[in-house]
Amino acid sequence: MSVTRGKVGILLSNLGTPDGTDYTSVRRYLAEFLSDQRVIELPKFIWQPILQGVVLLRRPAVKGRDYARIWNRELDESPLKTVTRNQARKLGTWAAEMFGDDRVAVDWGMRYGNPSIPDAIARLTAEGCDRILMFPLYPQYSATTTATANDKLFEVLRGMRNQPAVRVVPSYFDEPSYIEALARSVRTTLETFAEEPEVIVASFHGIPQRNIALGDPYYEQCQHTGELLRDALNLPPTRFRITYQSRFGYADWLQPYTDATMRQLAHEGVRRVAVISPGFSADCIETIDEIGRENAHYFREAGGEVFTLIPCLNDSDDGMAVLCDRVLEETQGWL
The missing domain is CATH 3.40.50.1400 (Rossmann fold)
Incomplete structure (x- = not known):
């Protein structure tokens, strides 16, 4: 049979x-x-x-x-x-x-x-x-x-x-097709601006530090993604920051925090910044609202001028x- x-x-x-x-x-x-x-x-x-x-x-x-x-x-x-x-x-x-x-x-x-x-x-x-x-x-x-x-x-x-x-x-944090897709999304977005951002920020969703101590590989993978993206964009560390967002509760979470970095950059005299969220495959409340509205406000409130939200890869080609x-x-x- x-x-x-x-x-x-x-x-x-x-x-x-x-x-x-x-x-x-x-x-x-x-x-x-x-x-x-x-x-x-x-x-x-x-x-x-x-x-x-x-x-x-x-x-x-x-x-x-x-x-x-x-x-x-x-x-x-x-x-x-x-x-x-x-x-x-x-x-x-x-x-x-x-x-x-x-x-x-x-x-x-x-x-x-x-x-x-x-x-x-x-x-x-x-x-x-x-x-x-x-x-x-x-x-x-x-x-x-x-x-x-x-x-x-x-x-x-x-x-x-x-x-x-x-x-x-x-x-797939280090897959070449994923890194190159992220790099192209940054380049495509920035081609529309007369002046490039002084700093690109890669913001990942945070998790408690305790999770990493217990063996979660998330931090190591996020850092590696960020470093590969920075290399693909041919940017020095001074023009590319890796941060963590969406802290919840009072425990220590992965740092540096995205909101604190926005204020710090503005205080340091940075006037133009762009943020990409490589840990998200689709735009959602954490990217559109938390980054695009809340963190844009923190940056401008501290003296920054131009804040650019780079979309997630979503269902793009x-x-x-x-x-x-x-x-x-x-x-x-x-x-």
């Missing part, structure tokens, strides 16, 4: 987003996100009373206003959801042309919120996928991002009798080329 092989499913996954900007939607999203012990590594009996009593009482209203400023009104969703859907659609078109739509299917699911990873896996298996390539869209590995996305994948598999075979795309390159590499023997 012959057995027919099924399709290969490619599952893109990013962090997630609330369903709306209202208090209830944001609270539901934050409750799921901040209850993940990969994200907040405190015992539940300590953290949950703080989360339920203080954080989820005040923070949803604040974050709701932040999301409202960047919300995609036409589609009634966050930019992260819009971009991730576009990435999945374009990857699906490329994969169908490359391998045939009878051999491959592409879907997407967020770690928190909707559409979810479990729902995406259900759709892929319903399409006949007996092999799934999980693609966490984080160039640098951290337990707070990549690992928790994989946790959710394996949690779903644990409840399945007929499990698909799975592979996971590893971090260069960004999609990076994703396709990784899929080709990680599906060898399958496709």
Whole structure:
């Protein structure tokens, strides 16, 4: 008896987003996100009373206003959801042309919120996928991002009798195609300006210092990405800074902090700065609002004049080329 092989499913996954900007939607999203012990590594009996009593009482209203400023009104969703859907659609078109739509299917699911990873896996298996390539869209590995996305994948598999075979795309922080795509995005953005920025800042999402002490490779990978990008742009260290943003709580996080660096540069007499976020594969609240609005304000308030936000790779041709390159590499023997 012959057995027919099924399709290969490619599952893109990013962090997630609330369903709306209202208090209830944001609270539901934050409750799921901040209850993940990969994200907040405190015992539940300590953290949950703080989360339920203080954080989820005040923070949803604040974050709701932040999301409202960047919300995609036409589609009634966050930019992260819009971009991730576009990435999945374009990857699906490329994969169908490359391998045939009878051999491959592409879907997407967020770690928190909707559409979810479990729902995406259900759709892929319903399409006949007996092999799934999980693609966490984080160039640098951290337990707070990549690992928790994989946790959710394996949690779903644990409840399945007929499990698909799975592979996971590893971090690609030093892949030449990714570094060159970042460098081209910087060059393309800066070509529109009469005067180049005096300093380029590569801002990565921060994590607690304690995570690094426990063995998380994130800091080392971020630093390496930054150094490779600086070399690709042929910039001296004085014109290229690596910083960390999005600090939460009172613990020591990775430094130097992006907001402090913005003020410091302005105080040092720097008048033109550009910021790129190489740790994000898609623009989101941390890039558009936190960098593009908050940190631009800190820079100008301290005396800076021109602040330029360099977009993430998103679903641009260069960004999609990076994703396709990784899929080709990680599906060898399958496709």
